[in-house]
Amino acid sequence: MVTFWEVLERCGKGQRMQESDYDALLYKSVSKLIEKYDIKFDPGQIVPDDDSLADRAYEAAVELFEQVGFYCLDTKRVVRFSRSEIEERVALAPDTYTWGEGKDRGVTYSRKVEDLRDPSFVASGLGVPVPQDMFVKVCQAIASVPLADAFCGVSLQDTFRGIPIRAGHPVEVAAAIWDVSKRREAARLAGRPGLGLYAMISCAESTAAIIAAAREQFGALPADVTQNGAIAELKVDFARMNKVPWQTESGAGIAGLYGPLMGGYAGGPEGTMLTQIAHFFLGLFAFNADYHIPFPIDLHQVCNSTSPMLWLVSVYSQALARNTHLLNESVSMAAAGPATRMLFYELAAHAVTATVSGANLVAAGIARDKYPERVSTLEIQTASEVGHIVARMGMTRKEANPLVKALLSKYEKDVPDAPLGKKFSEIYDMEKVTPLPEYLKLYESIREELAKLGLNYSLL
Amino acid sequence: MDQEYFDRLAQAVVDGEADAAVQLVNDGLGKGVDPIDAVERGLARGIMKVGEDFGAGEVFLPELIMAADVMKKATSILDEKIKASGTPRTTLGKIVIGTVKGDIHDIGKSVVAAVLQANGYDVEDIGIDVAVDGFIQSVKQNNADVLGMSTLLTLPLQVMGEVIAAMKEAGLRDRVKIIVGGCPVTQEFAEEIGADAVGFDAADAVKKVGKLLGRS
Numbered sequence: 001m002v003t004f005w006e007v008l009e010r011c012g013k014g015q016r017m018q019e020s021d022y023d024a025l026l027y028k029s030v031s032k033l034i035e036k037y038d039i040k041f042d043p044g045q046i047v048p049d050d051d052s053l054a055d056r057a058y059e060a061a062v063e064l065f066e067q068v069g070f071y072c073l074d075t076k077r078v079v080r081f082s083r084s085e086i087e088e089r090v091a092l093a094p095d096t097y098t099w100g101e102g103k104d105r106g107v108t109y110s111r112k113v114e115d116l117r118d119p120s121f122v123a124s125g126l127g128v129p130v131p132q133d134m135f136v137k138v139c140q141a142i143a144s145v146p147l148a149d150a151f152c153g154v155s156l157q158d159t160f161r162g163i164p165i166r167a168g169h170p171v172e173v174a175a176a177i178w179d180v181s182k183r184r185e186a187a188r189l190a191g192r193p194g195l196g197l198y199a200m201i202s203c204a205e206s207t208a209a210i211i212a213a214a215r216e217q218f219g220a221l222p223a224d225v226t227q228n229g230a231i232a233e234l235k236v237d238f239a240r241m242n243k244v245p246w247q248t249e250s251g252a253g254i255a256g257l258y259g260p261l262m263g264g265y266a267g268g269p270e271g272t273m274l275t276q277i278a279h280f281f282l283g284l285f286a287f288n289a290d291y292h293i294p295f296p297i298d299l300h301q302v303c304n305s306t307s308p309m310l311w312l313v314s315v316y317s318q319a320l321a322r323n324t325h326l327l328n329e330s331v332s333m334a335a336a337g338p339a340t341r342m343l344f345y346e347l348a349a350h351a352v353t354a355t356v357s358g359a360n361l362v363a364a365g366i367a368r369d370k371y372p373e374r375v376s377t378l379e380i381q382t383a384s385e386v387g388h389i390v391a392r393m394g395m396t397r398k399e400a401n402p403l404v405k406a407l408l409s410k411y412e413k414d415v416p417d418a419p420l421g422k423k424f425s426e427i428y429d430m431e432k433v434t435p436l437p438e439y440l441k442l443y444e445s446i447r448e449e450l451a452k453l454g455l456n457y458s459l460l
Numbered sequence: 461m462d463q464e465y466f467d468r469l470a471q472a473v474v475d476g477e478a479d480a481a482v483q484l485v486n487d488g489l490g491k492g493v494d495p496i497d498a499v500e501r502g503l504a505r506g507i508m509k510v511g512e513d514f515g516a517g518e519v520f521l522p523e524l525i526m527a528a529d530v531m532k533k534a535t536s537i538l539d540e541k542i543k544a545s546g547t548p549r550t551t552l553g554k555i556v557i558g559t560v561k562g563d564i565h566d567i568g569k570s571v572v573a574a575v576l577q578a579n580g581y582d583v584e585d586i587g588i589d590v591a592v593d594g595f596i597q598s599v600k601q602n603n604a605d606v607l608g609m610s611t612l613l614t615l616p617l618q619v620m621g622e623v624i625a626a627m628k629e630a631g632l633r634d635r636v637k638i639i640v641g642g643c644p645v646t647q648e649f650a651e652e653i654g655a656d657a658v659g660f661d662a663a664d665a666v667k668k669v670g671k672l673l674g675r676s
Contacts, residue, residue, distance in 0.1 A: 020525075021564075027522040073564060129644065155614060157650075164618040168563045172615065205562065205615050232567055264567050267520045289604060299571070300517060300661065302643070369642050 001040040001087050001092055004244055004352070007285050011238075012070070014077035015091040020236075021267045022071045022078060029067045030271035032059040041269040043307055046404045047314045047353055048078060049397035054113070056101075060247055061277035062086055062320065070282045071232070073237040080188075081285060089284045095111075095325035097253065099150035099196025100418050101221055106149025106196055108291060110114030110325035113184050113318050113358040118391050120200045120360040121145075121384040122329060123377070124152035127369040129240065130424070131157045135179075138424055138434050141377045143195055144433075147384035152362075153196055154182050154375050155202035176204035176213035184219025189433075197224040198329075198362070207243045224251035228287040229416050232274040233265045236286045244288055255329075256283025262309060263299035270309035272296060276316045280326055291327035293362060301415050303335040305346035307408055313350065314357040314397075314411045321358025330359035332383060335414075337367035337421025338376030342411045344446040347383040349407040355387040356400040366421075378443040379436055385460055386450065387440035392459040399454075406453055465493070466502040470656040473506025473534075476526030495538040496547070503538075504580060507531045511578025514571075515663050521571060528574040548676065551582040554675045556598045557608035558590035559642075562616035562624070568642055569610040575662040576608075595623045596630050604636055606669055608659070611642040620645075621653035636674040641665060 009020040011303070017025070034040075039059040041049065051301035060081060069080035081089075108120035115123035123145035126135035130138050139153035158164055179201050187195045200220060204210050214220045226247060228240050247254045258279035259268055266275035276296050283289035296312055297306050304313060313330060320328050336342035347364050354361055367374035427439040437444070449458050472481035481503070487598045488498055510527040513519040517656060555576055559569045568587045573585040607627070609620050612629055620640050627633040640650050641659040650658035656672055659665025669675075 023525075024522065102575055158614060158617055162622075166618050167615045205613060224555075231565060239563060261521075261567055263514075263517060264521045264571075267522065299521070299567070300515075302661075368643075371646060374649075 002087050002285060004061070004083060004248065004288055007301060010079045010374070011072040011075050011077060013089065014072070014079045016074065016077050019073070021232070022068070026068050026265055027267060027271070029064055030266050030274050030427070033064055033274060034270040039270045039274070041308055041311050045401060046307055046310050046408070047156045047356060047397045047401040048311070048378045049136070049401070051322065054143035054315060054322050057273060058277065058323040064274050065278040065281045068234060068278075069287060069333055070236045073231070073235055086281055089281070090324050090326065093284055093324075093326055094290050095329055099198060099223055099225070100194045101223070102194040104192045104194035104196070108149065108327055108329065108360050110327055111321060111360060112357045114356055115358060115396070116391060116394055116395050119387045120149045120329070121147050121387060122150045122152060122362040123148035123380050124198065124362055124386070125200055125366065125375040126152045126155040126202060127365055128375040129157040129372045130154040130339045130375065131372070132160060134424065136182050136189070137184050137430060138375060139183050139413065140189045140433050141428060142380070143187045143190035143192055144378055145381050145390060146193070149189065149391065150197045150198040153186060153202065154199065157163070157372060172204055172209045172395060173212045174205060176209040177218050179204070181211045181219040183303060188350065194221070196221060199222045199227050201226070201343045207239070209218065209244070209456050210243065211246055222251065223253055225255045225279045226370040227293065228283075229257040229267070230279055230282055230286070231259050232259060234278060234282055236282065237365070241286055248288055254288055254290050256280070256287045256289030257295070258292070259297055261296045261297055261299040262312065266317065269312045273312040273316045278320055280320065289328055290412045293329050293331055295333055295365065297333055303332070303346070303415065304333045305335060305349060306412060308352045309350060310404060310408070313359070314353050317354055317357035317359040317394040318450070328359045328361050331362040333365035333369060335368055335409070335418035337371065337374045338379070338424065339417060339427045339442060340352050340419045340421045341420060341442070341446065343376070343379045344382050345407050345411045345420060348378050349404050350387045350451060351383040351386040351389050352395070352400050352404050352407070354391045356395055356397050361387045367418075371420060373425065375424050376421070376427060378439060382443065384445060385456060385457070386455060389455045389457065389459050393456055402455060464581045466497070466505070469498060470503030470509065471504035471532045472523055473503055473527050474509055476523060476530055478533050480548050481530045482537065485534045485537050489541060490641045494545055495541040495545070498538055499535055500580040503531055505535050507538065507578040511566050515576065521567065524574045524578070525570065528577045531577060552580040553605040553669070554582045554584070554602055554676055555606045555669065556584045556586060556595070556602055557610070558586040558595060558598070558606055559588040559610045560616045560619040561591045562619060563611045563613045564588045565612040568612060572608065572662045572665045574640065575666055579655060579666045581669065592619065592623050596626050596632070599627070599632055599636055604641060605673060606637045608639050608641070608665070610640070611644065614644045617644055617649065620655070639665060639672065
């Protein structure tokens with residue numbers, strides 16, 4: 001097997017190329033491959049039930065990664081792998097990962113298309129900035145989502161102790177330590193002290209701060225996970241790879257984080273779908289990833305809840321589920337904000353699509369993942385329930401397709417001007433850390449609506 | 461030169477054909493085409509078409525960047541002739557744009573740069589991971605009308621405020637408009653650090669820059 005050390009050597013020996021030439025190479029390659037493998041987005045088939053399409057997508061993605069590998073920004077070199085090296089690395093990748101400990105332990109595992117087993121579920125508000133004084137309460141609410149196998153919480157807003165947090169600044173280290181300890185405190189307050197952290201630290205970019213904070217004495221559990229993010233498209237740098245030796249030798253969980261941009265260097269939904277799969281291979285080689293967190297995003301709409309994006313999620317997930325045992329933790333990225341019907345619909349559509357296509361679930365990026373305090377829980381809870389129901393009903397892709405289209409018809413036209421929704425403090429009782437009655441009422445009415453669309457809530 | 465010539469020039473930009481565009485420009489100059497006409501009736505029409513199609517999701521970033529590259533190569537030849545003629549080509553404004561220190565993500569910034577160029581602005585893209593001094597120097601060197609700063613990450617946000625403070629110290633702030641953008645940038649943040657506008661996407665950035673410069 002090609003080891004991380006061999007990968008580092010190739011970073012110094014691969015074909016030298018300007019970054020813009022690599023971008024052009026990627027586009028040229030995906031354009032040829034989608035034609036060669038006859039891959040075409042069909043707006044009528046958001047959740048395609050064509051096994052051949054999934055298998056062609058996987059073959060095309062392997063060929064793509066053979067051709068373009070990944071690009072090392074530090075050395076300006078293309079790092080390539082042969083088909084047999086890719087196949088071997090995929091075959092030797094983990095097929096399960098266990099978060100947390102004790103009775104709060106959660107397991108994620110490789111699922112198959114139309115798998116009857118529940119998807120694993122991560123409750124997350126990662127990316128949504130929240131000020132220091134609200135941080136624990138919001139994280140506690142997220143850790144309280146009943147079906148969560150792991151959680152993540154939110155991101156600490158831009159200051160700590162009143163000092164702006166900057167990468168490499170001493171306050172970054174202090175904020176990272178505080179962040180981990182408060183997430184663990186939040187899990188404890190939610191009555192789930194052993195609930196695993198699927199992304200340990202929200203406010204640190206530098207490896208030094210992450211390593212400093214990821215200690216048991218600050219609340220980190222041995223299986224808590226740190227993320228290594230690739231740069232769109234198919235690029236890495238040493239600042240991201242330099243966590244790997246520590247992660248590997250300390251036994252910390254490693255998540256590969258990949259957000260290809262539809263409309264960007266990989267082109268439309270077809271090319272971005274292939275690039276999404278290729279990022280899984282990048283994660284294995286460059287990061288030693290235990291599991292994978294894909295969050296493809298529409299470049300213009302900054303979400304993945306539109307028809308082409310859900311098609312992309314479905315096809316890449318089917319391709320991986322049919323051809324590998326890689327752990328696919330599919331992230332929903334919604335346009336709408338908290339306590340809007342649209343947000344419930346967006347997350348439900350993603351949950352149906354991803355679950356029947358063989359993925360596990362992470363919910364959610366809310367309100368395009370950028371507005372302070374725009375985070376909520378009952379929509380996340382709905383996504384977890386929908387995923388579990390769909391699997392337990394044994395829903396097929398053929399059955400899922402009209403359901404997803406029905407959900408899309410309720411919100412897709414509103415994506416460009418999606419409502420921002422309410423702030424957490426407007427929908428939660430901040431003393432009890434419980435949803436306010438009006439918000440609960442909205443959740444109940446959505447449940448009734450989803451039940452009318454065919455979801456059997458008695459299976460929960 | 462007839463309309464067909466200018467149409468072919470526009471089409472070379474749309475097709476991302478740099479060699480063809482350069483050839484057409486040189487042929488045109490040889491036959492006495494007014495270089496300002498070549499830009500305005502030919503190249504600019506092409507880049508604007510690509511910009512519109514990109515906004516509509518009908519073409520993707522690589523085509524937009526290729527078209528912007530063709531535009532740059534062709535106009536660099538024409539600009540020399542225009543300068544020599546003593547009649548400067550008018551652009552909508554000079555914009556310096558970059559991703560701030562601590563962030564190496566380039567896509568959002570590159571999209572905005574290309575779309576601004578597609579809408580008639582003269583854009584100097586100074587790349588990624590740009591430190592405070594880098595922005596200040598480039599604004600001075602290019603005599604910029606607008607400074608654009610971008611980041612995808614939360615932590616480098618602070619750098620934007622530092623650049624604005626340094627612009628004030630350098631005595632540049634009063635004559636240069638500042639627009640910020642990127643995933644974590646909100647209206648509130650932009651106001652807090654003293655930016656003039658926030659571009660929520662490429663089209664919004666074009667609209668806001670136009671407004672800042674009194675073009676719309």
